[in-house]
Amino acid sequence: MEIEIATVGGYEEVGRQMTAVRAGDDVVIFDMGLNLSQVLIHDDVETENMHSLDLIDMGAIPDDRVMSELDGEVKAIVPTHGHLDHIGAIPKLAHRYDAPIIGTPFTIELVRDQIADEGKFDVQNELVVMDAGETMDIGPECELEFVNVTHSIIDAINPVLHTPEGAIIYGLDKRMDHTPVIGDPIDMDRFREIGREGVLCYIEDCTNANKKGRNPSEAVAREKLRDVMYSMEDYDGGIVATTFASHVARVKSLIEFSRDIGRKPVLLGRSLEGYSSSAARVDAPIPTDIEMHGYRRSINSALSRIMEEGKENYFPIVTGHQGEHRALLTRIGRGETPFELDDGDKVLFSAGVIPEPTNEGNRYRSETLLKMQGARIYDEIHVSGHLCQEGHYQMLEALQPEQIIPAHQNLKGLSGYIETAGSFGYELGRDIHTTRNGNIISIVDE
Structure with a gap:
């Protein structure tokens, strides 16, 4: 069976992920993401009302015109999880393909929200829910499988396309978490089984590939957060926290610990309200009796009440962890x-700061403004959701793929992964394929 892989987006940067695999006559698309930094540099951009071609020209979403060079029919669009760099372009691109969008329950809820907010295109793709551990036929000869992984969002999976030539594993994004706060641990037993069955190609997230060691579990971040927050139990002034709105496990910890220290948690910001509401709809184990405000007038009313009743009684959890210009913490x-x-x-x-110059600059500006008002900054109460070098070593040891395509970084960021793979005997240009956006790699010729 002829197999090609189109590296559509996310192969020169962190963001706008999109990869297409053609196995014979059948094509599966993995992810359709947004490069948020390309949007944030424009203060007044509203992507919901923009045309896909304008967003492609901005570098904000993948340029999927390379898909016309794949001689096959798209049978499925498969987002790996609900982060915007993996689903943010679905409202702009999915309608071009007569194919269902297949994802885990929380991911599909977030995709549904994205489509509902779209103001330019009518997206009518069927939304199909599939749980980790389940499989689905793709055409007459291939099978799609979801393998459970852990990441900084719930319901993340690594999809596996089983072909007659071997498995193709799309390995974005994950960490080795054996004690997650919500959900099941990474399914290394299944990865090892697939490795024994035969892996033709492994596409891997290299965000932290230049960092030594392994990244800790979310349980470690929870304990770090508990320690910091308990140390503030007797403070009688204002305490404000920010985190990724999509990080349901971290939001859960913030809510619980704020109550432990005698403060009322309040979620403030449209994305926090949206992600938390979506999590509640899929019965994620987070408190549902939480006060939430998503729009500016309602947020300002809540903040006025907090000031009147005493900052010492409340714990605002707000948007703005990357220093986004219009986010609440930046406006504070x-x-x-x-x-x-x-x-x-x-x-x-x-x-943490997403490793990209726009985010780094925005975060620096935000922290500086806060400190000018007298705030004391507690930074990096966090663990990354991406594998470091020893995690990559473990995955290669388990899978033993024939060929590797590193992704989710620029060329400099791939160097650590190439070195790690080299310790297994892989060679750049032979079985390690570094690539760029818009390329097509032939994995198996007819």
Whole structure:
């Protein structure tokens, strides 16, 4: 069977992931993501009302015109999880393909929300829910399988396309978490089984490939957060926290610990309200009796009430962990909200900076503004959702793929992965394929 892999997006940067695998006459698309940094540099951009071609020209979504060079029919669009760099382009591109969107329950809920907000295109693709551990036929000879992985969002999977030539594993994004706060551990037993059955090609996320060691479990981040927050139990001023709105396990910990120290948690920001509401719809184990406000007028009203009743009684959990210009924490730093920071007030960043210059600059600006108002910054109360070098070593040891395509980084960021793979005897240009957006790699010729 002839097999080709189109590296559509996410092979020169962190963001706008999209990969297509053609096995014979059948094509499966993995991810359709957004490069958020290309949007954030424009203050007034509203992607919901923009045309896909304009967003492609901005570098915000994948340029899927290379798909016309694949001689096959798209049978499925498979997002690996619900982060915007993996689903954010679905409202702009999915309607071009007569294929269902197949994902885990939480991912499909988030895709549904994205489609509902779309103002330019009518997206009518069928939404199909499939759980980790399940399989589905793709055409007469291939099978799609979801293998459970752990990441900084619930319901993440690595999809596997089983072909007559061997398995193709799309390995974005995951970490080796054996003690997650929500959900099951990474299914290494199944990965080892697939490795014994035969892996033709492994496409891997290289975000942290240049970092030594292994990244800790979310349980470690939870304990770090508990330690920081319990140390503030007797503080009688304002405490504000921010994290990834999609990080349901981290939001759960923030809510629980804020109550432990005698403060009322309040979720403030449209994305926090959206992700938490979606999590509740799929019965994720987070508190449902939480006060939430998603729109500016409602947020400002809640902040006014917090100031009137006493900052010491509340624990606002807000958007703005990357220093986004229009996010609530950034507006607090600019003094544009009813919430006022006093000398000594605490701001907790339970999030790392996404390794991209726009995010790094925005985060620096946000922290500087907050400190100018007297805030004390607690940074990096977080663990990454991406494998470091020893995690990559374990995956290669388990899978022993014939060929490897590193992704989710620029060329500099791939160097550590190439070195790790080299310790197994893989060679660049022979069985390690570094590539760029818009390329097609022939894995098996007829």
